[in-house]
Amino acid sequence: MKDTGRFLKEYRGSECLNCGVPLDVIDRYCHNCGQINTSKRLSLNDFFSEFFASIFSYDSRLRHTIIALLFKPGKISKEYTQGKRVKYANPFRFYLSVSIIFFIINGLFIDFDGFRTEVEGKVNVGKDAITEIKKSIKMDDSLKQKLNDQILATNGISESDKKEISEGISKIEGLPLLNDSLTKPKEVTYYSQEQIDSIGFFKRGFKLWSMYEDYYDKTEEKSTYRALSELKHERNQFNKYIYHRVLKTKSIEENYGQEFFEFIFNKLPFIIFFFLPFFALSIWLIYIRRPFNYMEHLVFIFHTQTMFFIIIGFSILIAKITNINALFGIAMLVFLFYLYKAMRKFYNQGRIKTIVKFMLVNVLFFILAGIGSVLTIIGSVFIF
Structure with missing residues (x-):
């Protein structure tokens, strides 16, 4: 050179x-x-020459990585763990790059506003139904009066018929209780700061929550400082946090969860990134008798998960262009076949053992994904 x-x-x-x-x-x-x-x-020419040289160098590794991932399942993971790493991109950094690109592109096709409008429409239908029920309950007062008048005006009616009519009226009389439960406001006790301080820590949070929620429903005060001042509560971190959580919860209700789901979606690349090491631990236990350490299993997980984003990403993109909804299901089948081939290549076991462990790996994945989803939603409620 x-x-x-x-x-x-x-x-x-x-x-x-x-x-x-x-x-x-x-x-x-x-x-x-x-x-x-x-x-x-350092000159301007040297700076840009080295900049583009580094790009082309990475592009070479990128080309080798993508070709190996697409057409030779398991090969890149096997060679990388065997020490052949110069021609391949770092699996952890490459996974993050692909996952972020996947969620950015996929986010362009997700219509959060349309989802909110659909939910809002269903909620409004439910509200209209409740309104009609309330109206019908109010009309029952006149119906009861008419029935009573009919009983008094009727001559020659048997005692058994009178009894049945009376039972019918008594059932109608029970309906206004439903109306009362729908309209009667919930009574909330307001505590002073001294009373709050005397309550245990966890119980204190529930008391403050119900109090602040009721206060917001009555005043719609969005300023935490003004609300605490009006309630004569200290502006400490705990009180501010609880009132802020109430505001966020009300925001979720008012926006029908749109902002909340957008928040979770934008954090998914990093959530999945931190979830995968636990999945690698489960695979390590499945293949505990094989000569692989934990980090080598993790490399395999990052490579296969990267391929998952590539396959699913292209299927979503093509589906949006062609309006063929079946492409997502086909892409899932392609990935499952790819995962089976990658496991055979990387772990070098026979078909029967690979199929059994393949099924076990997928069961564990869905279990861990379910647990991870629940923890993600719970955690997001506290930090949203």
Whole structure:
């Protein structure tokens, strides 16, 4: 390779300017820290030349990584764990890059506003139904009066018929109780700061929540500081946190969960990233008799999960263009077949053992995914 720019021998020094290790004139890079052996001052041309060189270098690794992932299931994981790593992209960084791109592109096709409108429409239908029930309950008062008048005006009616009519009226009389339960406001006790301080920590949170929620329903006060001042409560972190949570909960209700689900969706790449090490632990237990350590299982997990995002991402993109909804199901089947082939290649076991462990891995994945989803929703409620 011909030396140009800062690589020319005339600019090479006798020691590394970064770590001070002695160097020879033939050394293009420091063998200790990897820095270029040059004393030439940085110019604009050198800066952009090295910038594009690093891009092309990564692009070469990217090309090898994608080809191996797409057409040779399990090969990249096997070679990477065997030490052949220079021509492949780092599996952890590559996974993060692909997952973030996947969720950004997929986010363009998710209509959160349409989802909210649909939910809002269903809720309004339910509210209209409740309103009609209330109206019908109110009309029952006139119906009872008519029945009573009919009993008094009727001559020659048998005692058994009178009894049945009376039972019918008594049933109608029970209906206004439903109306009372729908309209009667919930009574909430308001506590002073001194009373709150005397309550246990966990119980205190529930008391404050019901109090602040009732206060917001009556005043719609969105300022935490003004609300605490009106209630004569201290502006400590605990009180502010509880009132802020009430505001966020009301926001979820008012927006029918749109902002909440958008918040979770935007955090999914990192949530899944931290979830995968636990999944790798379960696979390590399944293959505990095989000569693989935990990190080698984790490399395999990151590679297969990256391929999952690539397959599903392309299927969603094509489905949006062609309006063929069956593509997602086909993509899932393709990925499951890919996972089976990757497990056979990486763990080097027979068909029967691989099929059994393949099924077990998928069962564990759905169990852990369910647990992870619940923990994610619960955690998001506290930090949203």
